[in-house]
Amino acid sequence: MIAKIFPHPYLSLTLGVLWMLLVNRLAVGSLVMATILAIAIPHISAAYWPARPRLVRPMALLGYIGLVLHDVVVSSFAVAKIILFMPPAQIKSAFITVPIDLPSPEAITLLAGTITMTPGTLTVDIAADGRSLLIHSLHAPDQGAIRDEIKSRYEARLKRIFA
Amino acid sequence: MIGTALDLIIAALLVLGGIFGLIGSFGLLRLRDAMQRLHAPTKASTVGLGAVLIASAIAGGSWQEVLVTLFIFLTAPLTALYLAKTLIHGHINPSDVPPAANGAQWAAQPPVAQKQ
Amino acid sequence: MIALALNFAIGCFAVALLLNLWRLAFAPTNTDRILAVDTMVVNIIALIVLYGIKTASGINFEAALLLAFTGFASTIAFAKYLLRGSIIE
Numbered sequence: 001m002i003a004k005i006f007p008h009p010y011l012s013l014t015l016g017v018l019w020m021l022l023v024n025r026l027a028v029g030s031l032v033m034a035t036i037l038a039i040a041i042p043h044i045s046a047a048y049w050p051a052r053p054r055l056v057r058p059m060a061l062l063g064y065i066g067l068v069l070h071d072v073v074v075s076s077f078a079v080a081k082i083i084l085f086m087p088p089a090q091i092k093s094a095f096i097t098v099p100i101d102l103p104s105p106e107a108i109t110l111l112a113g114t115i116t117m118t119p120g121t122l123t124v125d126i127a128a129d130g131r132s133l134l135i136h137s138l139h140a141p142d143q144g145a146i147r148d149e150i151k152s153r154y155e156a157r158l159k160r161i162f163a
Numbered sequence: 164m165i166g167t168a169l170d171l172i173i174a175a176l177l178v179l180g181g182i183f184g185l186i187g188s189f190g191l192l193r194l195r196d197a198m199q200r201l202h203a204p205t206k207a208s209t210v211g212l213g214a215v216l217i218a219s220a221i222a223g224g225s226w227q228e229v230l231v232t233l234f235i236f237l238t239a240p241l242t243a244l245y246l247a248k249t250l251i252h253g254h255i256n257p258s259d260v261p262p263a264a265n266g267a268q269w270a271a272q273p274p275v276a277q278k279q
Numbered sequence: 280m281i282a283l284a285l286n287f288a289i290g291c292f293a294v295a296l297l298l299n300l301w302r303l304a305f306a307p308t309n310t311d312r313i314l315a316v317d318t319m320v321v322n323i324i325a326l327i328v329l330y331g332i333k334t335a336s337g338i339n340f341e342a343a344l345l346l347a348f349t350g351f352a353s354t355i356a357f358a359k360y361l362l363r364g365s366i367i368e
Contacts, residue, residue: 170280170281171280173281173284174280174281174283174284175284177281177284177285177287177288177329177332178284178287178288180288180291180325181287181288181289181290181291181292182291184288184291184292184295184321184322184325185291185292185294185295185298187295187318187321188294188295188296188298188299188302188318188322189295189298191298191299191302191311191314191315191318192298192301192302197307197308197310197311200311200314201314204314204317204318204321208295208318208321208322209321211321211325212321212324212325212328215288215325215328215329216328218332219328219329219331219332222281222332222335223331223332223335223337225337225340227337227340227344228328228340230344231324231328231340231343231344231347234344234347234348234351235321235324235347238347238351241351241355242317242351242354242355242358245354245355245358245359245362246310246313246314246317246354246358248358248362249309249310249313249358249361249362250308250310252361252362253308253310253361254308254310
């Protein structure tokens with residue numbers, strides 16, 4: 001019954017919260033409109049969600065978001081230091097291949113976004129078979145260490161969150 | 164007392180945001196390699212704007228700034244990915260790019276590299 | 280104290296905007312031009328939000344959100360044009 005009304009519960013929740021933020025006031029009318037949107041939009045757009053991402057541990061996703069936000073702030077300080085104080089000739093940039101082993105496209109997208117926002121790295125491309133990411137590092141004296149950090153810090157967590 | 168602490172936090176966030184915004188645009192001029200220049204705005208400018216938006220949310224007591232922050236943080240990686248693809252496609256020598264695992268091709272590499 | 284920090288931040292973003300303009304005018308590649316425009320959008324959003332704090336009005340939020348939307352769409356469209364030679368295929 002509930003699964004029939006909310007075929008995509010996380011999308012419904014996100015839409016409802018977004019609408020409340022957009023209206024920016026807690027009133028009965030806004031709550032009703034948020035509920036209507038949260039029910040209608042997943043049904044209308046159901047054709048575009050043939051395979052839904054399956055979250056095994058939704059709570060771990062919150063912890064992951066916190067970790068990424070923390071890393072974004074820390075890494076922006078590191079990047080700022082490189083931009084301001086390192087002589088341009090000394091910056092050793094490099095392309096690095098990171099083999100990935102994630103089950104769903106959503107998890108890969110999340111990992112690619114995370115890499116772009118954190119420690120001086122940028123996702124550049126994905127392999128045609130979806131099994132490796134090409135990343136570019138602003139300053140990479142040790143390429144293996146960056147690869148290992150991405151695999152252990154982010155990919156391992158994502159593997160636990162997505163089935 | 165609490166008001167003063169809040170003022171301090173807002174002022175600190177504003178100063179931090181301004182400095183990061185400036186660093187992001189400065190990096191655009193200072194870095195030499197085209198790929199390196201992609202790094203500066205995606206990180207420094209986004210964090211600078213994020214700090215300013217949080218300061219605005221605290222000062223105005225409104226939740227709407229959270230929406231703009233969320234949107235900027237979600238779209239910055241996409242913009243960077245697209246711009247990196249244009250560089251890979253047009254400016255980077257294919258021999259500078261390491262091969263993918265399992266002998267696969269990179270998705271955005273020009274067809275010339277695929278023929279060999 | 281807030282007024283001082285506010286003026287400092289506005290000054291920083293204004294200088295950043297000028298640096299972006301310089302980059303836009305003298306860019307080595309077309310990708311750099313798109314990147315400069317994208318960074319300009321981010322800086323202008325910051326200026327709008329700062330002006331909103333200065334005047335203590337909530338109406339600037341809509342402008343910031345709309346500019347974020349259009350800035351993102353135009354950056355992607357420019358990049359796609361460079362990649363494929365057309366925007367809508």
